[in-house]
Amino acid sequence: MPEPDKSLGRKILSFFVKDEEPGTATGTPPAAASAPAAPRPSASVPTPSVTSPGPVTPVERSAVNPTGTVDPKFAEHLANVLAQNNPPGPDYFEFRETLRSLGNLGLSEDKQFQAAWASFKALAGPTFGGSADATVLTNTANGYIAALNKDRDGFIKSVETALAERVGGLQNEQKRLQTDNESLSKQLVEIQKQIDANTNRLTAITGEITEQSAKITQNRQNYESTFAHFIDQIKSDIAKMAQYLK
Known part of the structure; x- marks a missing residue:
C-alpha cells in the first residue's frame, strides 16, 4: 500500500x-x-x-x-x-x-x-x-480524537496479549519453579532424616561389630581349648594302652 x-x-x-x-x-x-x-x-x-x-x-x-x-x-x-x-x-x-x-x-x-x-x-x-x-473544526478535531482512541484500543489489546503471553508465561514458570523447590525441600528433609538414621545405625553397628568380634573370638578360643582337651585325652589313653596292654 x-x-x-x-x-x-x-x-x-x-x-x-x-x-x-x-x-x-x-x-x-x-x-x-x-x-x-x-x-x-x-x-x-x-x-x-x-x-x-x-x-x-x-x-x-x-x-x-x-x-x-x-x-x-x-x-x-x-x-x-x-x-x-x-x-x-x-x-x-x-x-x-x-x-x-x-x-x-x-x-x-x-x-x-x-x-x-x-x-x-x-x-x-x-x-x-x-x-x-466553527463546527467543522470541532467535528474534525473530534474525528481525530476518535481515530486516536481507536488506535489506543488496538494498542491496549496488544498490551493485554503481551501480558498474557510474556508475563503469563513467566508467572507459570515462576509457579512451576516454586512447586519444584517445595518438592525438593521436602525431599531434602526426608534425605536428612535418612542420613541421621544411617548415622545412628552406623554408630550402633560399630558397637555390635566389637561385641560380635569378641564373642566369635571367645567361641574360637573355647573350641580350641575343648579340642585340645579331647586330643590330649585320646592321646593319653593311647599311651596307656600301649603301656598296659602288651
Whole structure:
C-alpha cells in the first residue's frame, strides 16, 4: 500500500512535541512564522497500514516510569495515525497551524483564536459558504480524537496479549519453579532424616561389630581349648594302652 504523506505527519507531530529547532516548545510558533500557512492540496491523505519508526509494541524498555513519559517513537506513530485519518480540504489542523503562527504576535488567547478563525475562513474559501459556524473544526478535531482512541484500543489489546503471553508465561514458570523447590525441600528433609538414621545405625553397628568380634573370638578360643582337651585325652589313653596292654 502507498505510504502516508510524511511531511503532513511531521507537521502534525510538531503540534504536539518540540520541533527540531532548539528551544521551540509545543504550541509555540517557529521563529520565522508570521503568516498563515499556505493551504495543502485538498486530496485526501491515503490511509495505509500504520507506519512508524519501528513496531509499536507494549514492551520497549527495561526501565519503567510509573507515570509514563512522552515517547518520540509513539509521538511519531500517533502523528501518522492522524495523518492517515486526515479528511480532504482544510480542517482542524489548518486552523491549528494558523493559530500557532500567531503565537509570537503578542495577542491574547481569545484574539489569537479569533484572528486564526478569520484567516482560516479566508483560507477555506467556499468550503464554508461565508458561514461563521466553527463546527467543522470541532467535528474534525473530534474525528481525530476518535481515530486516536481507536488506535489506543488496538494498542491496549496488544498490551493485554503481551501480558498474557510474556508475563503469563513467566508467572507459570515462576509457579512451576516454586512447586519444584517445595518438592525438593521436602525431599531434602526426608534425605536428612535418612542420613541421621544411617548415622545412628552406623554408630550402633560399630558397637555390635566389637561385641560380635569378641564373642566369635571367645567361641574360637573355647573350641580350641575343648579340642585340645579331647586330643590330649585320646592321646593319653593311647599311651596307656600301649603301656598296659602288651
